[in-house]
Amino acid sequence: MKTCFAYIRVSTVKQGDGVSLEAQREAITLFAQRHDIAISKWFEEKETAAKKGRPIFNRMVSELQKGGANGLIAHRIDRGARNFADWARIGELADAGFDIHFATESLDFRSRGGRLAADVQAVVAADYIRNLREECIKGLNGRLKQGFYPFKAPLGYNDNGGGKPKTIDPVRGPLVKTMFELYATGNYSLWSLVPEINGRGLRNERGQPVSKQGVEKMLRNPFYAGIMFVKSSGKSYPGIHKPLISVDLYRKVADIREGRDNKKVTKHGHRYRGLFRCMHCDQAMIPEKQKGRVYYRCQLKPCITKTVREDMIEAEVQSLLKRFVLSDRQVEIIYQKFVAWVEAGQVLDQAEKAPFEIIKLKERLSRLTDKYVDEMIDTEIYQAKKTEILLDTKKWEALAAQTTKKGERLAQIRKFLELVRSLYTQYVSALAEQKREIVKMATSNRLVDRKNIMIEPPEWLLMIESLLDPAYSEQCNTTSRTFDALIEQYESLAQLGNLQKAHQH
Structure with a gap:
């Protein structure tokens, strides 16, 4: 047989x-x-x-x-x-x-x-x-063009069956968002972020702690900002799912990953590392610890600037921030100017700008596509630029959905002014890394000349100061730009305050 x-x-x-x-x-x-x-x-x-x-x-x-x-x-x-x-x-x-x-x-x-x-x-x-593969690809592309993600939901989202958008996981979603926010501070490497986020309770689909590769994959995924990227085809599509993070946060994380923001996590974590430069040779002042004190030294031997102590820098920073401790009367003066501008319709809300910006972005995408069809750019450049345009579009679509009323706009300004007046006290009580973030946000042109430390306020704080000047024109034609700049700083200050509360907790 x-x-x-x-x-x-x-x-x-x-x-x-x-x-x-x-x-x-x-x-x-x-x-x-x-x-x-x-x-x-x-x-x-x-x-x-x-x-x-x-x-x-x-x-x-x-x-x-x-x-x-x-x-x-x-x-x-x-x-x-x-x-x-x-x-x-x-x-x-x-x-x-x-x-x-x-x-x-x-x-x-x-x-x-x-x-x-x-x-x-x-x-x-x-x-x-x-034939089956071709039909499946057609079906997948059709779903993607409709804004649906026809693959397994990324960690932080839930699957809801065919023809339905992914929804944010109420447990893991906030933890994934926290992961992005922590990495965006620049105080974490991938190696240090993994145990931090696992310690906060983030787990993968199998209930296991997330790995370094898993964290890196999530930080690269634009799905969390509302854009679906298909690796096999290299194409991007706008999704109809609710973004977990803002486009700005996704881009900030991308900048840190690519090393474009010059943030470095160092062994000692000195407070002002990389923030001050020598006025004479434009070299970074490098921190080093000697006899219990931290000194910032210009590394160019012939330079006339040698060292400056960290506590001297601390005193100068506090001195500048004290300058913007607003009194109740000053807060009211600035607030009433914005009330007048808003009532007069001089402040154009971001939601009102959004439709015009979205039209501009669609025109940009159309021109980009024309260049690609005419073979003026290759596929890789086309897809990269298309993804950036789609991210910008998502950002303005989110703003368009925020129908901010006059009262809400003024409430934002009121909260912002309260944050500004407490900036000094926040700095004094903050941890080292939060102090570093405040210095980056609330100072500019940070230079050292021999033993002298020179710090200037940034443009947005100078705006606040100029609003207290009686000679400042009530009919200033830059009020919309001023308002937008201050609201942008308000969001940054509010985020910094939230991180500080989280660390205290």
């Missing part, structure tokens, strides 16, 4: 849990009984046959070639192979004298006509896979 291996296969584990494998096993058993064949070994696989490289199939072929049986029995041709590489291996087995049987098809593999018929069926099976 001849002996044969039996091979049964389904494409997915889910199919294997059903009746498909059992039905194949039954058909092969009946075929073997009718043809007086003994099945010496069963090979069961849950893997697609569209691509070569199936491990169980390869092992079966290897054992056959070593003389483990006289041949093999499969349920149908498409169970054995749906790609030409594996079909060629089956043909080589037949050429080597092994018996090839298919339980549901009457094919004589030893005759020329039988081999030809089997080859035709194998070609049809391979073509079926190609």
Whole structure:
């Protein structure tokens, strides 16, 4: 009696849990009984046959070639192979004298006509896979263009079935957002961020702590900012799901990842590292600790600027911030000026600007596409620039949805002024890294001249100061720009305050 291996296969584990494998096993058993064949070994696989490289199939072929049986029995041709590489291996087995049987098809593999018929069926099976793949790609692209993400939801989002957008996971979503915010401070490397976010309770889909590779993948994924990027095609699409983070936060994280913001996490974490430069040689003042004190030194030997103590820098920073401790009367003066501007309609809200900005971005995308069609730019540049335009569009669409009323605008200014007047006290009570962020936000042109420390306020603080000047024109034509600049700083100060509260907690 001849002996044969039996091979049964389904494409997915889910199919294997059903009746498909059992039905194949039954058909092969009946075929073997009718043809007086003994099945010496069963090979069961849950893997697609569209691509070569199936491990169980390869092992079966290897054992056959070593003389483990006289041949093999499969349920149908498409169970054995749906790609030409594996079909060629089956043909080589037949050429080597092994018996090839298919339980549901009457094919004589030893005759020329039988081999030809089997080859035709194998070609049809391979073509079926190609057509199926094309139709699947069409379907996926259609979903993507509609704004749906037809793949597994990233960590922090939940799947809701076909035809429905992903929704934010109420447990893991806020933790993923916190992960982005922590990394955006520049105080964490990937290695230090992983234990921090795991310690806060973030877990992957299997309930395990997230890995460094997992964190890095999430930080690179624009899905969290509302843009769907498909790695296999390199294409980006605007999604209809609710973004977990703002476009600005995503870009800030991207800048840190790419090293574009010059933030470095150092071993000692000196407070003013990289923030002060020598006025004479434009070199960074490098911190070093000696005899319990921190000094910032110009590293260029011939330079007339040598060292300055950290406590001297601290005193100068506090002196500048004290200058902007506003009294109740000063807060009211500035506030009333904005009341007058808003009532007069001189302040154009971001939501009112949004439609015009979105039109401009659509025109930019159209021009970019024209350049790509005319082969003026390559695919990589086109997709990168397209992604940036889509991110900008998402940002303005979010602003357009914020129908800010006059009272809400003025409330933002009131809160902002309260944050400004407390900037000094926040700085004094802040931790070292928060102090560093305040210095970056509330100072500019930070220079050292010999032993003298020179710091200037940034433009937005000078705006505040100018609003207290009685000579400042009530009809200033830059009020919209002024308002936008102050609101942008308000959001940054509010975010800094939230991080400070989180650290205290």
